[in-house]
Amino acid sequence: MTKAERRELQERQRAAKATGKTAAPPPPVNAKPGASRPSQPPTPASPAPKRGSQARGTAPAGATTGKGAKDAKSVAEDAVVRSRGLRIFSHFALQRTVAHAKGDVHPAIVHLGLMFAEFKVSGANARCIATLSVFKQVIQDYTTPTHNTLTRHLNTHLSVQISHLVSARPMAVTMGSAIRQLKLEISGSDIDLPEQDAKDALCHKIDNYIRDRIIIADQVIQETATKKIHDGDVILTYARSSVVENVLLEAWEEGTRFSVYVVDSRPMLEGKRLLSVLVAASIPCTYLLLPALGSVITEISTVFVGAHSIHSNGAVYSRAGTALVAMMAKQHSVPVVVCCETYKFSEGVQLDSFTKNELAPNGDLFSSFPLTRPRGSLTLQNQTNLEILNPLYDLTPPSSITAVVTEVGVIPPDSISSIPLALGRQV
Amino acid sequence: MDFEESSSTKLASREFLAVVLAGFGNELLPLTSDHGDEPCPKALLPIANRPMIDYPLTWLEQSGITEVLLICPTAHRSRISHHIHSDTSSSSYPSLHVDVQTYDETQNLTVGTCTVLKHFSHRIQQDFVLLPCDFIPPAGLTLTSLLNKYRIESHLDGAIVTACWYQAQRPEKGAVPEDWGSAPTAIPIVWDRQSGTLLHVDTLDDLDRNGEELELRMSLLSRYARTSLSSRYQDSHVYVCKKSVLDVLHRKAEFDSFREEFVPWLCKLHYQRTKQQKYSKTLQPSQANVSQVLALRHSTLYSGLTYGGHHPPDDSTDSPTHKPMPLSGPPSPIGHIDDGIPAVSLRVGLIVHEGGFAGRANNLPTLLELNRHFLSLTTYALPTDPENRSLINVKSQISNDSMVGTSTKVGERTTIKRSVIGKHCVIGRSVRIVGCILLDHCVVGDGAKLDGSILGKNTKVGAKAELVRCLTQAGYEVDAAGSFKHEKLEISDWTAGRDEDAGNEESDSGGDDETDEEE
Numbered sequence: 001m002t003k004a005e006r007r008e009l010q011e012r013q014r015a016a017k018a019t020g021k022t023a024a025p026p027p028p029v030n031a032k033p034g035a036s037r038p039s040q041p042p043t044p045a046s047p048a049p050k051r052g053s054q055a056r057g058t059a060p061a062g063a064t065t066g067k068g069a070k071d072a073k074s075v076a077e078d079a080v081v082r083s084r085g086l087r088i089f090s091h092f093a094l095q096r097t098v099a100h101a102k103g104d105v106h107p108a109i110v111h112l113g114l115m116f117a118e119f120k121v122s123g124a125n126a127r128c129i130a131t132l133s134v135f136k137q138v139i140q141d142y143t144t145p146t147h148n149t150l151t152r153h154l155n156t157h158l159s160v161q162i163s164h165l166v167s168a169r170p171m172a173v174t175m176g177s178a179i180r181q182l183k184l185e186i187s188g189s190d191i192d193l194p195e196q197d198a199k200d201a202l203c204h205k206i207d208n209y210i211r212d213r214i215i216i217a218d219q220v221i222q223e224t225a226t227k228k229i230h231d232g233d234v235i236l237t238y239a240r241s242s243v244v245e246n247v248l249l250e251a252w253e254e255g256t257r258f259s260v261y262v263v264d265s266r267p268m269l270e271g272k273r274l275l276s277v278l279v280a281a282s283i284p285c286t287y288l289l290l291p292a293l294g295s296v297i298t299e300i301s302t303v304f305v306g307a308h309s310i311h312s313n314g315a316v317y318s319r320a321g322t323a324l325v326a327m328m329a330k331q332h333s334v335p336v337v338v339c340c341e342t343y344k345f346s347e348g349v350q351l352d353s354f355t356k357n358e359l360a361p362n363g364d365l366f367s368s369f370p371l372t373r374p375r376g377s378l379t380l381q382n383q384t385n386l387e388i389l390n391p392l393y394d395l396t397p398p399s400s401i402t403a404v405v406t407e408v409g410v411i412p413p414d415s416i417s418s419i420p421l422a423l424g425r426q427v
Numbered sequence: 428m429d430f431e432e433s434s435s436t437k438l439a440s441r442e443f444l445a446v447v448l449a450g451f452g453n454e455l456l457p458l459t460s461d462h463g464d465e466p467c468p469k470a471l472l473p474i475a476n477r478p479m480i481d482y483p484l485t486w487l488e489q490s491g492i493t494e495v496l497l498i499c500p501t502a503h504r505s506r507i508s509h510h511i512h513s514d515t516s517s518s519s520y521p522s523l524h525v526d527v528q529t530y531d532e533t534q535n536l537t538v539g540t541c542t543v544l545k546h547f548s549h550r551i552q553q554d555f556v557l558l559p560c561d562f563i564p565p566a567g568l569t570l571t572s573l574l575n576k577y578r579i580e581s582h583l584d585g586a587i588v589t590a591c592w593y594q595a596q597r598p599e600k601g602a603v604p605e606d607w608g609s610a611p612t613a614i615p616i617v618w619d620r621q622s623g624t625l626l627h628v629d630t631l632d633d634l635d636r637n638g639e640e641l642e643l644r645m646s647l648l649s650r651y652a653r654t655s656l657s658s659r660y661q662d663s664h665v666y667v668c669k670k671s672v673l674d675v676l677h678r679k680a681e682f683d684s685f686r687e688e689f690v691p692w693l694c695k696l697h698y699q700r701t702k703q704q705k706y707s708k709t710l711q712p713s714q715a716n717v718s719q720v721l722a723l724r725h726s727t728l729y730s731g732l733t734y735g736g737h738h739p740p741d742d743s744t745d746s747p748t749h750k751p752m753p754l755s756g757p758p759s760p761i762g763h764i765d766d767g768i769p770a771v772s773l774r775v776g777l778i779v780h781e782g783g784f785a786g787r788a789n790n791l792p793t794l795l796e797l798n799r800h801f802l803s804l805t806t807y808a809l810p811t812d813p814e815n816r817s818l819i820n821v822k823s824q825i826s827n828d829s830m831v832g833t834s835t836k837v838g839e840r841t842t843i844k845r846s847v848i849g850k851h852c853v854i855g856r857s858v859r860i861v862g863c864i865l866l867d868h869c870v871v872g873d874g875a876k877l878d879g880s881i882l883g884k885n886t887k888v889g890a891k892a893e894l895v896r897c898l899t900q901a902g903y904e905v906d907a908a909g910s911f912k913h914e915k916l917e918i919s920d921w922t923a924g925r926d927e928d929a930g931n932e933e934s935d936s937g938g939d940d941e942t943d944e945e946e
Contacts, residue, residue, distance in 0.1 A: 107441070107442035110442070110578065111578045111579070111582050114575055114578050114579050115579060115582065115583070118579055119728055120579060120583055120726075120728070120729070121719070121722055121723065121726045121729075122726055122727050122728045123725055123726050123727035123728075125725040126722045126723065126724075126725035126726035126727065126729075127722070129721050129722040129725060130719055130722035130723075133719060133721070133722060210721075239727070240727040241727070242724075242725040242726075242727065268727075268728065270727045270728060273727065273728065273729070366728070
């Protein structure tokens with residue numbers, strides 16, 4: 001028996017035992033072997049996607065009963081397989097925003113959720129700042145219910161808002177760090193303060209967080225990174241990072257003369273927007289799509305990329321395609337510099353981009369196709385024999401990264417886990 | 428008892444206020460004429476046996492709006508209020524909080540919608556949705572999608588209104604007799620497909636001034652190089668507006684009709700610079716979206732240019748509305764975000780809905796079409812409860828595409844085809860009803876023939892009478908063996924006719940106003 005077949009048998013036996021224990025309805029037991037058998041032939045030699053599709057993740061079907069989690073997941077999986085859903089990445093199929101917000105959601109949060117879902121606000125820094133700004137509004141509009149205190153109740157109130165935001169788009173690591181810090185501040189606030197003072201103090205702390213961990217951090221990173229750019233350099237960057245953009249503009253303003261290669265990819269085509277900004281500042285640029293990278297990599301002196309988040313093992317989780325850029329650059333001995341603030345640090349260890357990822361919605365959200373082509377001819381929607389798959393993120397292994405520039409210094413990727421120490425355990 | 432009435436529960440519902448306008452329905456006379464002393468409000472005229480106002484109100488309920496301000500003429504207040512607040516299962520709106528307000532107007536002297544809005548503007552404290560009582564939304568369009576478009580655009584871009592136009596159905600020729608009125612004329616509009624912006628609506632004044640040509644400003648065309656022009660669509664009169672639009676309305680005293688005059692004028696604000704400079708302060712009283720400026724600066728898909736791309740070069744350096752926001756330069760700490768506020772566009776967003784059947788039931792041809800459309804959606808089944816079942820005679824033939832209300836008695840050998848019969852009607856024996864709409868409480872005598880007619884409430888049709896394509900006012904009595912073709916029958920004619928020979932009666936088709944008369 002091959003490894004896959006053996007795993008199938010094990011899964012079947014485990015499922016049978018689990019159904020006997022939790023008295024789940026019979027269909028999962030019958031359907032599971034049936035579903036796993038068709039999924040077996042197409043992926044006999046690639047255990048990785050199989051592992052990914054059976055990993056924990058949000059079940060698209062919704063409610064699970066906790067103990068029967070594995071069974072429920074298999075039911076959900078069956079439903080997806082039977083409905084000809086995606087074979088991989090089905091565990092983070094897009095959830096649609098609910099028509100009504102569940103619970104008592106502030107209208108500004110509803111607006112923000114819409115902006116997230118429609119990708120009007122995108123990018124780790126942008127989303128975090130937008131979330132925190134809206135939370136300031138929510139806190140100001142909040143009134144403590146009677147028989148309760150702000151320190152205890154505000155957290156539950158915010159959790160309702162957060163779950164609405166998460167239903168629009170999965171939470172970013174930056175948002176998570178910020179929200180964790182905010183909840184810490186709320187539970188630590190003085191119980192005797194009058195309500196308005198407590199609220200003002202919280203808003204002030206939010207402002208400070210944005211200023212210290214994002215704005216000033218960006219400025220420090222700029223100063224550090226501009227030292228790495230010299231006259232005559234050829235810089236390569238991928239898609240669009242707010243930090244890298246600022247670095248390039250600042251370096252140009254200081255008088256360093258360099259040129260930039262902007263690498264871009266579908267469906268978001270964020271590089272185009274970066275290109276318009278750089279060209280407006282008179283920086284000589286070249287624009288290319290990702291497949292053309294191999295032709296120009298020999299001319300590049302440094303690669304600057306941004307990050308969505310950075311993990312304890314030094315892996316960088318960033319826009320899909322960054323890994324390719326980094327690995328190719330490493331192959332040609334081009335230094336890869338990741339510009340990243342410390343609040344993007346995530347305590348977990350990430351080994352691949354299957355367990356945690358996000359799919360871009362189908363349809364013409366990004367208006368990336370030219371207007372001159374008739375709309376119907378462009379493949380934007382799923383068809384009966386075609387599923388469109390656009391993961392948004394990928395993972396760059398630490399071996400491909402030369403250095404990470406943060407506001408606490410330039411760190412080699414292996415020492416990323418020392419960041420909390422450097423910050424005095426503030427993360 | 429511990430009432431957990433925290434004001435935060437009202438947060439979400441405070442976002443929008445729905446303003447529903449119920450008018451007189453002058454185009455639907457004589458159906459909306461008084462029934463004796465009692466008025467027949469247009470809002471309560473049934474379409475497929477549901478009062479007209481049910482449709483927009485259920486549409487509102489589905490979108491999650493809870494506050495509704497319903498404005499109706501004083502004479503209609505008691506009936507409409509009774510209908511909405513009564514607890515019958517067919518017309519209860521558990522989550523809507525409807526506030527019925529009246530406006531003094533008489534049927535002869537109707538007031539424009541702008542005046543009504545100005546009168547009630549003190550009650551409108553937030554962004555509002557303006558709806559007519561007679562809009563039947565298409566099946567595929569939800570109010571939520573309209574609201575979402577407004578929410579995104581007003582925050583991102585400074586849009587002030589979002590409108591909705593639907594594809595109009597052209598009724599076939601001959602389906603409706605000419606003197607019942609014609610379907611509303613097609614109004615050409617110009618809009619930008621990519622951003623969904625309404626650019627130009629032809630007004631009646633424009634038509635009067637130049638009936639053969641469409642005049643467009645060059646500033647419109649230079650901002651939007653690719654636009655679409657069509658006259659296939661009808662205005663649904665559903666507008667999601669910012670609160671500051673009311674302030675602008677107060678400044679423009681000369682506008683009477685919201686749809687016909689104010690909205691076309693608002694469309695021009697976007698590209699006419701003088702108007703924009705005059706009204707931008709009113710329309711953007713506070714920089715409400717300042718908090719998102721910093722976030723948008725960091726956003727990867729935001730390029731700082733407004734829709735329409737090209738900005739004409741502007742020499743006034745201190746008007747923030749014209750500078751495209753640059754993203755260059757280090758972001759300043761959040762204390763100093765005065766520079767680089769994104770340009771506000773003051774545009775009117777537009778959703779053009781294709782497909783589905785929709786209509787504004789404010790004229791007779793559309794009313795007929797809507798009824799026919801709903802008939803085509805349902806199939807008739809005999810009522811299941813024995814009481815109603817016993818009222819319908821076994822020997823009567825009711826076709827599949829008809830609708831019969833509850834407690835309606837149908838005699839034997841009666842045929843009913845393609846018709847909507849209201850509640851509590853009494854249909855005699857051997858009656859032929861084809862393609863008609865009978866409102867509630869009608870009485871049709873034996874042997875009568877009704878073809879393509881609309882009978883108002885409480886109409887009595889005598890035995891062996893024949894009505895072909897007639898309209899009757901509520902409470903009209905057709906004499907036995909009377910025969911009418913293509914006429915609008917009103918009670919004033921009937922009492923006039925009573926004095927003459929009881930045989931054939933002549934009646935004017937809607938010439939005089941109806942008068943209150945007692946029997």
